[in-house]
Amino acid sequence: MEPNTVNIDRSGAAPVFTFADSFNVSTYMIDRHLDEGRGERLAYVTDSGQVTYAELAARVNCWGQALRDAGLAPGERLMMVVRDCPEFVYLFYGAIRTGIIPVPLNTLLRTADYRYMFEDSGCSAVVYSQEFAGEVEPALAEASPKPAFTARLEGPGGMAERVPSGPVSIETHPSTASADCFWLYSSGSTGRPKGTVHRQRDLLVNTVLYTEPVMDITEDDILFSAAKLFFAYGLGNSMNFPLCYGACTVLSDERPTPEMTFRIIEKFRPTIYFGVPTLYAAQCRALETETPDLSSLRACISAGEALPSPIFRRWKEKTGLTLIDGIGSTEGTHIFISNLPGDARPGTSGKVLPGYEARIVDEDGTDVAEGDVGRLWIRGESVAARYWNQPERTAATMLGDDWLNTGDTYQQDENGYFVYCGRSDDMIKVGGIWCSPIEIESRLIDHPLVLEAGVVGREDDDGLVKPEAHVVLKDPNSLPPGLEDDLLEHCKAGLARYKYPRWFHFVDDLPKTATGKIQRFRLRAGE
Numbered sequence: 001m002e003p004n005t006v007n008i009d010r011s012g013a014a015p016v017f018t019f020a021d022s023f024n025v026s027t028y029m030i031d032r033h034l035d036e037g038r039g040e041r042l043a044y045v046t047d048s049g050q051v052t053y054a055e056l057a058a059r060v061n062c063w064g065q066a067l068r069d070a071g072l073a074p075g076e077r078l079m080m081v082v083r084d085c086p087e088f089v090y091l092f093y094g095a096i097r098t099g100i101i102p103v104p105l106n107t108l109l110r111t112a113d114y115r116y117m118f119e120d121s122g123c124s125a126v127v128y129s130q131e132f133a134g135e136v137e138p139a140l141a142e143a144s145p146k147p148a149f150t151a152r153l154e155g156p157g158g159m160a161e162r163v164p165s166g167p168v169s170i171e172t173h174p175s176t177a178s179a180d181c182f183w184l185y186s187s188g189s190t191g192r193p194k195g196t197v198h199r200q201r202d203l204l205v206n207t208v209l210y211t212e213p214v215m216d217i218t219e220d221d222i223l224f225s226a227a228k229l230f231f232a233y234g235l236g237n238s239m240n241f242p243l244c245y246g247a248c249t250v251l252s253d254e255r256p257t258p259e260m261t262f263r264i265i266e267k268f269r270p271t272i273y274f275g276v277p278t279l280y281a282a283q284c285r286a287l288e289t290e291t292p293d294l295s296s297l298r299a300c301i302s303a304g305e306a307l308p309s310p311i312f313r314r315w316k317e318k319t320g321l322t323l324i325d326g327i328g329s330t331e332g333t334h335i336f337i338s339n340l341p342g343d344a345r346p347g348t349s350g351k352v353l354p355g356y357e358a359r360i361v362d363e364d365g366t367d368v369a370e371g372d373v374g375r376l377w378i379r380g381e382s383v384a385a386r387y388w389n390q391p392e393r394t395a396a397t398m399l400g401d402d403w404l405n406t407g408d409t410y411q412q413d414e415n416g417y418f419v420y421c422g423r424s425d426d427m428i429k430v431g432g433i434w435c436s437p438i439e440i441e442s443r444l445i446d447h448p449l450v451l452e453a454g455v456v457g458r459e460d461d462d463g464l465v466k467p468e469a470h471v472v473l474k475d476p477n478s479l480p481p482g483l484e485d486d487l488l489e490h491c492k493a494g495l496a497r498y499k500y501p502r503w504f505h506f507v508d509d510l511p512k513t514a515t516g517k518i519q520r521f522r523l524r525a526g527e
Contacts, residue, residue, distance in 0.1 A: 004028065004172060008208060014354035015208050017201065017381065019177035025200045026097040027172055029243040030057050038219060042248045044086045045222075045268060051086050053246065059086075059163075061170050063094030066162045070125065070149045074099025074173050077121045077183070081105050081114065081128035081136050082153055083253040084229050087160065089239055091127060091153075096181060096200075099173030100125075103183040103195070104230045106433070107132055108496040113193070114139035117185055118147060121195055121388065125149040127159050177201040183388065184232055186330035186434070195388030196330050206333035206382035207236065207244045209355035214324060214338050215272055215299045219246035222296075224270035226256040226279055227432060233304050236334040237274040258286035262294075269296035276304035276432035277311055280323065281462040284314040294319055303328060303335055304432020306420040308463025312346040326350055327420065331397065331404055333382040337418050348417040349410075356380035358418070359403070360410050368411075373421050376410040377403045426520045428457040428467055435499045437520060440467055443494045444501075447487060449473055449480070454510045455501065456523045469501035470523055476508055 001007065001020040004027035009016040033039065039054035051059075072078065078095050080102055082088045088104075095102040105117060107129075114136055118126060126147050128136045133152065140150055152158040175181070181200040185193040211217050225237035242249045250268045254260045256279055265273065275283070280302060300321045307325040315323050326338030327349040337358060339350035352358040359367055360374040368374040383404045386394045397405050409421040427434050437455035444453035451474045458468035471487070473479070480486075484504045491500040511522040 003174070006177075006204065010212075015212070017177075017205055017208075019201060021176065022174050023177045023200055024096065024099075024172045024175045025181060025204055026060065026093045028204060029240070030060050030093055030097075033057070033243075033246050036246070038246045041219060041246060043242070044089070044249050044251055046085065046251050056086075056089065058167060059090045060093045060097060061168045062163045063087075063090040063159075064097040065094075065164055065168045065170050066159065067091075067095055067100055067125070068098055068170070070151075070162065072098070072100050072125055072149065075101065075180070076124035077101045077103050079103050079105055079118060079121065079123045079126045079147070080230075081107055081126070081132045082230075083107065083129040083131065084234075084238065084251045085129075085253055086251065087153055088229050088251075089243075091159070092182070092239070097170065097172055099175065101180060101183060103185070104235065105185060106230050106496070107228070108433075108498065109135065110494065110496065111135045111138045111142070115142050117193060117195075118143045119145075120193075121183070123147050125151075127151050127153055129153045130155060175200050178385075180385070184235070184330045194390055194393055196384045197386050197388055198333060198384050202333045202382045202384065203236070203240045204244065205355075205380070206336075207240045209353055209380065209382065210236070210326075210328075210335050210338065211241050211244070213353060214326070214335075214340060215301070217241060217245040217247050217272070221245070221247040221272055222250065222268060222270040223247055223272045223274070224250040224261075224264055224268065225274035226261050227274055227276055227304060228256075231433065232328065232330045232332075232334055233274070233276075233432060237301075240334075258283045258290075262286070262290065262292035265296065266293050271296055272299045272301070273297050274301045274303075277302055277307045277462075278305070278431045278464050280307075280315055281311050281464060284311065284318055287318040294321070297321060299324065299341065301326070305429045305465065306349070307346075308459075309346040310463055312344075324350075327376075327406075327408070327418070329404075329406055331384045331406075332378060332380070333384070336378050336380055336382075345415075345417050348413070348419050350418065351416050352378075352418070360412055365399075370414060371411055373409055373411045375424050376406045376408045376418070378406060379403050426456070428455070428465060430457075430466055431498045433498060435467070435496075437467070440469065440491065440495065440499055440501065441518075443491050444469060444471060444487065446494070447490050449475070449483065450487070452510055454518045454520060454523050456520050458503065458524075460502065466502040467499065468503045468505070468523075470505045470507050470510060472507060472509060476506075479506060 003022040007018040033053040044051040227234035326335035328335035441453040452472040457465040511519040
């Protein structure tokens with residue numbers, strides 16, 4: 001086989017991939033479109049401009065050259081705190097083209113989070129958008145050791161100014177399908193994020209296995225994802241999926257709201273829309289008084305957290321469109337169990353997709369009986385290789401025979417549909433993003449009046465999970481007026497905006513084990 005090519009055999013029950021001995025995924029996702037005559041087709045559109053596939057390929061080369069000129073070498077890590085814009089794609093695939101490892105980071109985090117990830121990754125470079133400088137630059141100042149190269153994306157001396165102005169032809173770094181390609185940071189039950197190391201093959205394998213049975217993307221489609229590029233769901237939606245099939249993508253760096261999404265849909269007429277249940281719930285409320293034109297949409301995808309049945313039904317009633325829900329993970333690259341068009345059952349995550357395998361097991365790793373609840377394991381060629389520098393967590397999650405312990409509890413009904421039953425640990429998924437109760441508890445305890453805190457997830461009126469705080473005061477006999485509002489502002493000032501508690505309960509003590517650990521399962525049960 002020619003270098004950087006892949007043969008995908010679709011004749012069987014599931015696609016089978018055969019990769020060339022030398023394989024760098026940037027060639028397949030970027031350059032292939034020029035060979036197949038899509039150079040003048042639109043790859044990206046924004047409120048301020050558009051990018052063709054020919055321009056995309058040229059700019060990926062230029063940004064890759066700029067990274068080389070900055071002194072980065074193959075295998076070194078590039079941390080990206082970058083808004084959703086075409087430059088994100090140039091930077092990500094320019095890095096892969098040159099053998100550098102791109103690591104997109106959550107743009108909603110705080111200084112302490114960034115400092116930890118800069119230090120943990122041993123990164124050589126950090127590139128960040130202007131609007132995140134307030135959190136990123138203090139982290140860079142405090143980090144030890146410091147990355148050798150840092151730059152804002154834009155502005156005087158920024159990364160964009162370092163990019164060659166003329167055409168650049170660079171040699172693609174030789175790699176293999178199983179070599180390290182990119183990382184994503186995934187939160188853990190201790191609150192410390194984990195660097196999830198993905199291979200060259202992972203994003204392509206997942207794209208084919210998920211999108212072809214679920215939405216059958218063609219070059220005539222226009223995709224729009226309210227979920228941002230910095231985490232696995234958005235990264236697939238806005239970058240890997242459209243680039244695999246030569247489709248067009250709408251990018252916006254605005255905060256997702258019903259008003260923003262309706263405006264984008266009416267202006268750019270996307271055919272496929274990706275959201276999260278929290279946003280779909282807000283859109284349903286807005287649709288009670290608004291009548292946006294959603295007629296361009298042929299598919300609406302939901303993921304990031306379990307989709308409550310009431311939201312599934314409301315969206316169908318108000319738009320006539322069926323929400324296609326699925327379950328994926330950072331470690332799995334994207335979705336591996338999904339409902340399908342014409343086979344979408346509310347209250348379930350659907351069925352395992354061809355090319356993946358799934359098991360529901362007990363604590364001993366033995367398959368449970370049909371209908372029983374257990375831990376979900378999955379297996380497929382898009383599962384991450386390991387966690388960076390965390391061998392114990394790798395051993396506990398990436399299991400023998402290539403199985404991945406997802407950390408989710410599930411049951412499978414008699415018809416083969418997978419039903420989500422919650423997390424196997426205490427993590428809370430809010431708005432599609434994992435957050436640690438320990439981090440929120442630590443922020444609450446930082447308040448001068450708080451002695452202890454226990455945080456769990458609780459469903460709101462829409463069936464969506466939000467943080468709920470149980471607080472023990474230093475003086476339990478004194479509850480100052482306005483303390484709840486004070487604690488709320490205290491959390492908002494020190495945490496990413498989605499992490500603050502929505503409810504506060506002032507209690508005399510917290511349920512604990514004999515060794516002093518908070519029993520959050522008892523808080524969830526209302527004890």
